[in-house]
Amino acid sequence: MRPVGSKYLLEEPLGRGATGTVWRARQRETAGAEAAVPGQPGETVAIKVLKEELANDADVVMRFLRERSVLLRLTHPNIVRVRDLVVEGDLLALVMDLVEGPDLHRYLRENGPFSPMAAALLTAQVADALASSHADGVVHRDLKPANVLLKQDGGQMHPLLTDFGIARLADSPGLTRTHEFVGTPAYVAPEGAEGRPQTSAVDIYGAGIMLYELVTGRPPFGGGSALEVLHQHLSAEPRRPSTIPDPLWTVIERCLRKNPDERPSAENLARGLRTVAEGVGVHATSAQIAAAEGVAALLAPDPAPATVPGMAGAADPTQVLPHGAGSYDPNGATSVLPHTGTGDADPTSVLPHRGASDPTSVMPPVPPNQPPSGGPEDPHPWQNQLRAARDRNEQTQVQSYLDPGEDPLRRRPQRQVARPQPQPRQRPQQRPQQGYPPQGQPQQYAPQRQPQQQPQRYAPAPPPPQQPASRPPREPRPPREPRRRSANPMKIPGLGCLKGCLFTIIILVVAGWLIWELSPLQGWIGTTKGYWEQLTDWFQTATDWVGDLSSGSGSGSGQ
Numbered sequence: 001m002r003p004v005g006s007k008y009l010l011e012e013p014l015g016r017g018a019t020g021t022v023w024r025a026r027q028r029e030t031a032g033a034e035a036a037v038p039g040q041p042g043e044t045v046a047i048k049v050l051k052e053e054l055a056n057d058a059d060v061v062m063r064f065l066r067e068r069s070v071l072l073r074l075t076h077p078n079i080v081r082v083r084d085l086v087v088e089g090d091l092l093a094l095v096m097d098l099v100e101g102p103d104l105h106r107y108l109r110e111n112g113p114f115s116p117m118a119a120a121l122l123t124a125q126v127a128d129a130l131a132s133s134h135a136d137g138v139v140h141r142d143l144k145p146a147n148v149l150l151k152q153d154g155g156q157m158h159p160l161l162t163d164f165g166i167a168r169l170a171d172s173p174g175l176t177r178t179h180e181f182v183g184t185p186a187y188v189a190p191e192g193a194e195g196r197p198q199t200s201a202v203d204i205y206g207a208g209i210m211l212y213e214l215v216t217g218r219p220p221f222g223g224g225s226a227l228e229v230l231h232q233h234l235s236a237e238p239r240r241p242s243t244i245p246d247p248l249w250t251v252i253e254r255c256l257r258k259n260p261d262e263r264p265s266a267e268n269l270a271r272g273l274r275t276v277a278e279g280v281g282v283h284a285t286s287a288q289i290a291a292a293e294g295v296a297a298l299l300a301p302d303p304a305p306a307t308v309p310g311m312a313g314a315a316d317p318t319q320v321l322p323h324g325a326g327s328y329d330p331n332g333a334t335s336v337l338p339h340t341g342t343g344d345a346d347p348t349s350v351l352p353h354r355g356a357s358d359p360t361s362v363m364p365p366v367p368p369n370q371p372p373s374g375g376p377e378d379p380h381p382w383q384n385q386l387r388a389a390r391d392r393n394e395q396t397q398v399q400s401y402l403d404p405g406e407d408p409l410r411r412r413p414q415r416q417v418a419r420p421q422p423q424p425r426q427r428p429q430q431r432p433q434q435g436y437p438p439q440g441q442p443q444q445y446a447p448q449r450q451p452q453q454q455p456q457r458y459a460p461a462p463p464p465p466q467q468p469a470s471r472p473p474r475e476p477r478p479p480r481e482p483r484r485r486s487a488n489p490m491k492i493p494g495l496g497c498l499k500g501c502l503f504t505i506i507i508l509v510v511a512g513w514l515i516w517e518l519s520p521l522q523g524w525i526g527t528t529k530g531y532w533e534q535l536t537d538w539f540q541t542a543t544d545w546v547g548d549l550s551s552g553s554g555s556g557s558g559q
């Protein structure tokens with residue numbers, strides 16, 4: 001086990017994201033007054049150890065310390081609580097509550113799309129969390145299913161939003177100056193893709209994309225490359241699948257407006273989604289159905305959206321993106337297209353299509369000391385990033401164990417530990433499909449005819465479908481039996497046999513005595529002698545007989 005600060009011990013990696021690795025950890029001792037939650041020794045927590053690139057960036061460290069109070073004070077039933085922040089040498093770590101359960105991305109992949117009602121209720125809780133953080137002036141900026149953890153709560157799913165502030169930490173000029181993109185293209189709002197000033201409305205856009213994905217199984221904008229996905233955010237209208245009922249589509253469409261001022265506030269989004277959920281249920285009254293159909297009236301925008309610090313007016317109009325998509329903003333790591341220096345060149349010319357990339361993949365940061373590619377023959381930084389993102393995602397999906405060589409803590413020789421063993425997981429129960437036909441089938445929206453919606457049930461996720469990409473953990477050696485001490489240390493030949501013979505003689509003598517004393521044997525023989533006396537007699541007779549024999553044979557031979 002590896003220590004983090006003096007208070008925590010890392011036990012087992014839970015997964016790895018673009019910004020760091022999350023570990024299951026144990027509290028060694030109660031944290032100091034600077035922690036939001038002091039915790040108890042022995043308590044289990046989750047610790048996100050930020051990547052070296054982040055920890056080595058002075059700007060990130062400064063921001064980490066500056067935002068300490070913001071992260072620690074964010075408390076809401078639908079937000080993963082940050083308990084402590086650790087800065088130790090070149091290690092930055094966030095200590096969080098441990099959530100036992102999969103993230104929404106994984107849950108969706110393993111269980112398929114949600115019913116409209118379940119998706120609306122789940123997203124309403126995420127919107128509650130956003131409303132609370134926006135009221136506190138904190139914008140998430142990286143809302144996506146992978147950042148929603150599903151906690152089992154009495155057999156029901158309880159969504160918890162995590163990674164608040166991480167996008168902002170990663171948003172360092174030191175990291176972004178190397179033409180990189182830190183973020184998740186599938187969930188980036190148009191203003192983010194363009195590097196324009198961002199507000200809390202980017203989270204509403206992310207919530208809209210997520211809601212779409214929950215009911216259809218995939219985000220609305222895909223493409224052969226991340227750049228293509230970003231361009232769709234800027235110019236394409238989302239296509240409405242026939243499985244999405246009218247009121248829910250109204251909400252999604254409003255969240256996905258290109259103009260951030262037309263998106264609802266988080267609070268209104270939560271209210272609107274609950275109204276929709278009631279209206280699409282089988283037992284919906286006509287009043288509830290009517291309320292759901294009029295949901296548009298509830299989706300008023302936020303009159304004073306929270307702004308992302310450092311974003312206002314950050315766009316540099318001289319750095320124009322392909323197709324006039326926007327400007328390169330070195331401060332907008334999660335939402336910045338690379339400055340290609342190609343003016344209005346075709347985006348496909350700077351990012352050749354190499355098969356289908358995963359639009360949900362995350363662009364990992366490029367180490368700041370890596371020289372930017374310059375030559376025309378060099379692969380564009382995006383190609384490397386896409387490849388790395390795919391590798392990273394594969395590893396995260398299978399919850400692989402870290403290659404020790406990639407572990408940032410591995411550099412410290414005193415922190416080497418035994419490799420942890422994987423925890424067996426139970427298979428999930430099949431989630432009932434709720435009222436709506438399977439995805440992809442045409443369907444009329446008729447809420448009255450829907451079967452009763454059951455609350456979403458959550459069961460632990462099944463084991464990962466494939467072996468970890470990295471080296472599998474070795475089977476532990478069975479403990480050796482302690483060596484037996486030999487009873488014959490000098491190895492005298494036959495000693496063991498002699499012991500056996502002696503033991504047998506003793507047994508026979510004792511058994512004979514018992515028979516002599518307890519059985520009517522004496523009466524049958526006709527003697528009143530004791531056992532030992534009789535034994536001595538027999539012994540004497542036998543000795544005499546042997547003596548006679550030997551003397552007889554001796555005299556015989558002498559004749």
Ligand SMILES: Nc1ncnc2c1ncn2[C@@H]1O[C@H](COP(=O)(O)OP(=O)(O)OP(=O)(O)O)[C@@H](O)[C@H]1O
Nearest residue numbers: 014015016017018019022046096097098099103146
């Ligand atoms: N508090 C927590 N409790 C339990 N597991 C967690 C916790 N936080 C994160 N995880 C798990 O750790 C894994 C990695 O999390 P992380 O946030 O680093 O990944 P990500 O969201 O995919 O990446 P990114 O850093 O790009 O947002 C995920 O599988 C997630 O389920």
